[in-house]
Amino acid sequence: MGRWAFRVNHPASAVLFPFGDGDLQTPVSDDGSSEEIILQQPFNYFGRTYNQIYVNNNGHLTFTEPFSEYSPYSGSGRDIIFPLWTDLNNGIQGTVSYRQATDSATLNQVTSQINQYFPDVSFAASWVFIATWNQVSYYSGAGAATFQVLLVSSGDVSFILMNYGNIDATEQLWMVRKTQ
Numbered sequence: 001m002g003r004w005a006f007r008v009n010h011p012a013s014a015v016l017f018p019f020g021d022g023d024l025q026t027p028v029s030d031d032g033s034s035e036e037i038i039l040q041q042p043f044n045y046f047g048r049t050y051n052q053i054y055v056n057n058n059g060h061l062t063f064t065e066p067f068s069e070y071s072p073y074s075g076s077g078r079d080i081i082f083p084l085w086t087d088l089n090n091g092i093q094g095t096v097s098y099r100q101a102t103d104s105a106t107l108n109q110v111t112s113q114i115n116q117y118f119p120d121v122s123f124a125a126s127w128v129f130i131a132t133w134n135q136v137s138y139y140s141g142a143g144a145a146t147f148q149v150l151l152v153s154s155g156d157v158s159f160i161l162m163n164y165g166n167i168d169a170t171e172q173l174w175m176v177r178k179t180q
Contacts, residue, residue: 143168
């Protein structure tokens, strides 16, 4: 089950959760990834529970190992979340950052959004993981993309939110989705 919700009548930066201050960053590397990130709270993903995650520079998250693939395809045989899977290079421009949050301001904001999108689900977030690709250049150097993915959990119920800032036009292959 899933739902997409886009608000298009305000600046793209308004939809992004705050990022930068205190965030950790992936290495500046074409096709790079973060080290293993131990999650502060287990995340249930379609019946599988994960305690770790990797933020990959090419616009995706993986749970079991780093993944450097830049060409979108869905036959990888792994659980992967790709808010914008394409060939990105933070060595040219941009940052890929991430953080885990349990502060009341962030939890209240994300809880409000989940309750807006899913009014029939009683939900209160207790943890959120936020990964942000900020003005990361396409491999070609012609354009850049800004977007986020949030993993949100109450301990029992989990959600994924994908937020999009400015996405420059490109002729590169790209894909937006989740797999299980």
